[in-house]
Amino acid sequence: MGKRSYKNFIFLGAAAAAAIAVILLTDIRSPEEYYSGEKKEKDNVIGSVTMEIRCDTIAGRSDSEHIPADGVILAPTAFDIESGDTVFDILTEAAQTYGIQVENKGSAGSSHGMVYISGINYIYEFDFGDLSGWVYHVNGITPSRNCGEYVLSDGDRIEWLYTCEVGHDLNEVYEE
Amino acid sequence: MRSFSEYNPIAVAVWFFSVTGVAMFCSYPVLMVISLAGGVLFFLKRNGFTHGKTHLFFWLLFAVLALANPLISHNGKTVLFVMNHNPVTLEAALYGVNSAVMIIGVLYWFRSFTQIMTSEKLLYITGALSPKLSLVLSMALRFVPLFSRQSAKISAAQTAMGLYKEDNIVDDIRGKSRIFSIMVTWALENGIITADSMEARGFGTGRRTQLRRFGFRTGDILLLTATLLLLGVTAAAIGTGALSFEFYPSMEMKELTFPGISGIISYAALVMLPIFIETEAELRWKYLRSGI
Numbered sequence: 296m297g298k299r300s301y302k303n304f305i306f307l308g309a310a311a312a313a314a315i316a317v318i319l320l321t322d323i324r325s326p327e328e329y330y331s332g333e334k335k336e337k338d339n340v341i342g343s344v345t346m347e348i349r350c351d352t353i354a355g356r357s358d359s360e361h362i363p364a365d366g367v368i369l370a371p372t373a374f375d376i377e378s379g380d381t382v383f384d385i386l387t388e389a390a391q392t393y394g395i396q397v398e399n400k401g402s403a404g405s406s407h408g409m410v411y412i413s414g415i416n417y418i419y420e421f422d423f424g425d426l427s428g429w430v431y432h433v434n435g436i437t438p439s440r441n442c443g444e445y446v447l448s449d450g451d452r453i454e455w456l457y458t459c460e461v462g463h464d465l466n467e468v469y470e471e
Numbered sequence: 472m473r474s475f476s477e478y479n480p481i482a483v484a485v486w487f488f489s490v491t492g493v494a495m496f497c498s499y500p501v502l503m504v505i506s507l508a509g510g511v512l513f514f515l516k517r518n519g520f521t522h523g524k525t526h527l528f529f530w531l532l533f534a535v536l537a538l539a540n541p542l543i544s545h546n547g548k549t550v551l552f553v554m555n556h557n558p559v560t561l562e563a564a565l566y567g568v569n570s571a572v573m574i575i576g577v578l579y580w581f582r583s584f585t586q587i588m589t590s591e592k593l594l595y596i597t598g599a600l601s602p603k604l605s606l607v608l609s610m611a612l613r614f615v616p617l618f619s620r621q622s623a624k625i626s627a628a629q630t631a632m633g634l635y636k637e638d639n640i641v642d643d644i645r646g647k648s649r650i651f652s653i654m655v656t657w658a659l660e661n662g663i664i665t666a667d668s669m670e671a672r673g674f675g676t677g678r679r680t681q682l683r684r685f686g687f688r689t690g691d692i693l694l695l696t697a698t699l700l701l702l703g704v705t706a707a708a709i710g711t712g713a714l715s716f717e718f719y720p721s722m723e724m725k726e727l728t729f730p731g732i733s734g735i736i737s738y739a740a741l742v743m744l745p746i747f748i749e750t751e752a753e754l755r756w757k758y759l760r761s762g763i
Binding site: 300322398417419 | 544546548551552553554555556557638640641642719
């Protein structure tokens with residue numbers, strides 16, 4: 296190796312560590328396995344919540360086949376929760392169980408999840424104007440946290456709603 | 472009998488911007504493939520099988536662009552696999568390939584454009600529109616080779632001073648960023664000095680003159696009308712929605728009607744125009760030589 300500097304190995308090590316981290320953080324599954332339609336088995340159930348997905352604000356406004364006429368993408372459905380489950384966990388569980396397409400941006404899965412839901416059921420943010428997109432309410436209240444951060448408790452009622460005016464066309468009630 | 476690069480710069484520029492404009496503002500896959508094929512063919516026709524590095528860079532970029540889209544966009548019905556709770560779909564992958572074909576096609580066209588449109592020709596076009604724009608352009612074009620020459624000089628000076636001579640990547644990066652910082656300072660200063668110097672020598676006191684004169688001959692008029700005619704048919708086909716292709720959420724292609732087909736044919740003809748001209752010039756040259 297002669298006069299090779301140790302700094303070369305630092306650089307190579309850092310690059311290798313980054314590559315390994317990317318591979319370890321990537322979780323790849325086949326569509327059949329992911330959208331299996333089976334309910335996820337949970338061991339330490341602490342209660343149940345209900346969730347619904349609706350797009351009333353745009354129902355009938357487009358001839359797209361993905362927008363249901365009554366605006367209901369997922370009728371209120373009960374889900375079991377374990378301690379620490381977030382709104383994002385329940386949404387992905389619903390996506391897997393009922394085969395709903397969901398696109399998220401951000402880092403899901405970590406303890407400080409910064410997740411943004413950009414599309415559900417092929418309906419995307421900005422599809423109906425610059426102020427449109429998906430928001431969620433829990434027990435009728437609009438949380439000011441991202442859905443990967445909101446930890447659920449027993450009996451919570453989650454609504455995923457499509458808005459055309461950053462939430463002002465929905466019944467918004469802000470948390471204290 | 473002229474080769475394409477000898478035509479009047481205005482006709483050549485209009486043709487270039489028609490071809491690249493359609494490629495950039497439309498995403499119909501057939502037109503994109505025609506544009507890429509034409510771009511590669513034209514580049515090969517002019518340069519033969521040289522410029523291997525350029526081709527390598529373009530096709531590496533093609534692979535990166537095509538692979539990036541399905542990792543970023545997850546729209547689409549045909550799920551290939553699910554990665555970190557996001558579906559990776561066939562539609563997003565094909566959309567990525569389509570936009571990569573578009574970008575690489577346009578890059579090939581512009582590589583040929585910079586070879587044909589020398590700074591002299593660019594000044595001829597922009598000088599008619601605005602002398603100030605022409606001045607800025609000429610200075611900017613001069614700056615590119617000047618920049619690389621000057622950075623080689625600085626790098627040599629730094630090495631002579633004994634800096635960054637160790638063989639390791641960290642020092643290399645530090646040295647390169649230092650040279651870049653010096654370059655920026657030098658470039659800003661040089662710009663001001665050049666402007667002062669030009670003013671002192673009387674730039675802008677009289678009418679700008681051209682070194683070379685470009686006539687406007689019958690061939691140029693023919694090229695210009697053919698370009699505008701073919702562009703008109705293509706633009707009409709795109710504008711009326713005869714050529715539309717939806718990628719998301721599932722791929723939908725509108726059935727091809729007469730305006731759509733004529734749009735595709737006229738774009739192909741537009742792309743092939745200079746290749747026809749070059750081939751014709753080449754054949755006639757060979758024929759004349761055979762008669763000697």
